[in-house]
Amino acid sequence: MKKLFANLAIAILLxxxxxAGIGNQARAQEEPFSQRIFLPLAFPAPASCATTGxxxxxxxxxxxxxxxxxxxxxxxxxxxxxxxxxxxxxxxxWLGGPTDARAPQLTTxxxxxxxxxxxxxxxxxxxxxxxxxxxxxxTSPPVTLMGLDAAQDELLLLPDSGYDLGQGYEALVLYADSxxxxxxxxxxxxxxxxxxxxxxxICVDPNLLALYxxxxxxxxxxxxxxxxxxxxxRALRTPPLIAIxxxxxxxxPRSRKDWWR
Numbered sequence: 466m467k468k469l470f471a472n473l474a475i476a477i478l479l480x481x482x483x484x485a486g487i488g489n490q491a492r493a494q495e496e497p498f499s500q501r502i503f504l505p506l507a508f509p510a511p512a513s514c515a516t517t518g519x520x521x522x523x524x525x526x527x528x529x530x531x532x533x534x535x536x537x538x539x540x541x542x543x544x545x546x547x548x549x550x551x552x553x554x555x556x557x558x559w560l561g562g563p564t565d566a567r568a569p570q571l572t573t574x575x576x577x578x579x580x581x582x583x584x585x586x587x588x589x590x591x592x593x594x595x596x597x598x599x600x601x602x603x604t605s606p607p608v609t610l611m612g613l614d615a616a617q618d619e620l621l622l623l624p625d626s627g628y629d630l631g632q633g634y635e636a637l638v639l640y641a642d643s644x645x646x647x648x649x650x651x652x653x654x655x656x657x658x659x660x661x662x663x664x665x666x667i668c669v670d671p672n673l674l675a676l677y678x679x680x681x682x683x684x685x686x687x688x689x690x691x692x693x694x695x696x697x698x699r700a701l702r703t704p705p706l707i708a709i710x711x712x713x714x715x716x717x718p719r720s721r722k723d724w725w726r
Contacts, residue, residue, distance in 0.1 A: 514643070514668035517620055517696035521673045523680050524634055524690035527652040531639075535681060539592045539599075540656050541640040541647050543663040543708065546599060548587040553607045555583040558719045567627025569650060569660055571707065571724045573694065574624050575615070580725050584704045585612035589715055606717035610665070610708040615700040621667060625693040626650055626660065634690040636662075638697075641669050641677045641689075646698065654685055657713050665706040667698040 531538055539545040557580065572578040587610035591600035603609050615621075623636055628650045630637070639654065639661070640647040646669050651659035676689050691697055709716050709724060718724060 514671055514699055515618065516672055517670045517699065519670065519673075519696045521670075521676050521689050521691075523676065523687035524630060524632070524637060524652070526637065526654050526685060526688050528686075529654070530685040531654045535640045535685075536642075538640070540713070542642075542645075543589070543647065543665060544642075544645060546590045546592060548589045548610050548706075549602050551586040551588045551608050553586055555586045555611070556719065557583070557721045557725060558717070559722060560717065560720045564722050568711075568723055569624040569626040569662065569709065570726060571624050571709070571718070572726070574613075574621055574707070576620050576622065580721075582614040583611050583719065584614050585706075586719070587611065587706065589708060603715055606715070608717050608719055609715040610663070610706050611718050612666075612704040612706050615705055617700055617702050619700040620696045621664070621698045621700060621705065622694050622696050623648065623691040624662070628659070630690060632690075633692055635693045636691050638673065638677050638689040638691070641674050643669055643671075643674060644701075645669075648691070648697075654688070656710055659712065661710040663708040663710070664698070666701055666703050667705045668701055669698045670696065673697055 531541065535541045537545070570578075572580055575581070586608045588602040588604065588607070589609040591603050592598075593600040626635055628635055630650075630652055636648045636650050637652065637654075638646060639649045639656070644667060645663070645665045646667065647656075648662045648664075649656060649659065650661070653659070673689055680687050680689065707718055709718050716723070
């Protein structure tokens with residue numbers, strides 16, 4: 466009798482399993498296929514940066530000051546424009562045309578000068594000045610911002626150029642916050658004339674940031690100045706992004722003959 470009950474229990478259990486399998490198969494046929502999506506983990510940036518060990522001073526700026534607060538100026542604060550991925554090769558290119566022998570050389574952005582791997586390419590958004598809002602992405606040149614391979618906490622230095630602002634300084638800090646900076650190779654408080662660099666996803670030296678904020682609050686008659694090769698930031702876990710402008714126009718940062726000689 467016990468054996469009969471045991472066999473009966475096993476039979477009932479098998480029937481339940483079979484019915485469950487049929488039910489699951491039916492539901493699978495009724496429900497639409499769902500694809501699993503993997504999203505990258507986003508690690509928060511550190512609350513503050515380690516100092517670079519450099520000291521910073523200000524330099525007199527040629528008037529007039531910028532026509533609006535720098536944080537609200539899309540020519541100074543690249544974060545207002547934003548950028549979108551560029552569907553083009555992430556590799557250095559050769560361009561035709563003349564070359565400025567005094568142009569900033571981005572190889573000297575690093576302590577050991579190098580031409581790093583390009584890890585991403587982007588298109589910065591244009592700005593509709595008439596309506597004072599973001600426009601479409603800039604498509605000429607095809608790349609206006611690119612990500613560079615750099616080690617976390619690696620020092621970033623002012624790229625050397627053939628320009629001199631006086632007293633051995635080569636660039637002013639036109640805008641800075643904790644994670645971005647805009648550098649200008651003339652004494653004007655704008656990007657209309659001369660070369661300018663935008664760097665994103667970096668950790669700006671807190672002493673430099675404090676000096677910039679103080680001088681910005683005092684009316685921008687003076688702004689922090691950097692010597693060639695002077696550290697101003699460190700790389701984060703995410704690759705630093707860099708854009709270069711000439712007389713206001715965004716240039717292709719991949720150009721070897723211009724920026725990576």
